[in-house]
Amino acid sequence: MDCLFCKIAGGEIPSKKVYEDELCYAFYDIDPQAPVHFLVIPKAHIQSVSQVDEAAAPVVGHIFAVIAQVARELGLESYRVVSNIGPQAGQSVPHLHFHVLSGRDMTWPPG
Numbered sequence: 001m002d003c004l005f006c007k008i009a010g011g012e013i014p015s016k017k018v019y020e021d022e023l024c025y026a027f028y029d030i031d032p033q034a035p036v037h038f039l040v041i042p043k044a045h046i047q048s049v050s051q052v053d054e055a056a057a058p059v060v061g062h063i064f065a066v067i068a069q070v071a072r073e074l075g076l077e078s079y080r081v082v083s084n085i086g087p088q089a090g091q092s093v094p095h096l097h098f099h100v101l102s103g104r105d106m107t108w109p110p111g
């Protein structure tokens with residue numbers, strides 16, 4: 001499939017790996033928006049949160065356990081997890097991903 005994040009998860013396109021297992025892959029964002037900014041993606045292609053159904057729920061739950069574990073290992077005390085769905089929300093890559101941002105003050109509401 002011609003999908004940037006499928007290619008990154010498969011190692012076809014290089015990335016700076018943070019974590020990997022059989023279900024998911026985590027890597028640093030190429031255009032970081034905070035001192036720490038990495039992405040966690042399922043290895044299987046899912047377009048966005050809008051396509052998550054009961055069959056995909058276990059991998060999404062697993063991804064959140066991975067986020068908590070990696071954040072602990074990196075010593076992150078406070079961080080934000082974001083997933084953009086659709087172009088108006090700012091989704092630029094149509095493969096489900098969770099941004100993990102940390103290391104600076106965050107504003108609310110998000111822009």
Ligand code: AMP
Binds near residue numbers: 004027030093094
């Ligand atoms: P979104 O805009 O929410 O779809 O997030 C996509 C993210 O992927 C953006 O933060 C980009 O900076 C990031 N990105 C795009 N290409 C790459 C790449 N080759 N390696 C790492 N991150 C990337």
Ligand code: ZN
Binds near residue numbers: 001044095
């Ligand atoms: Zn994909």
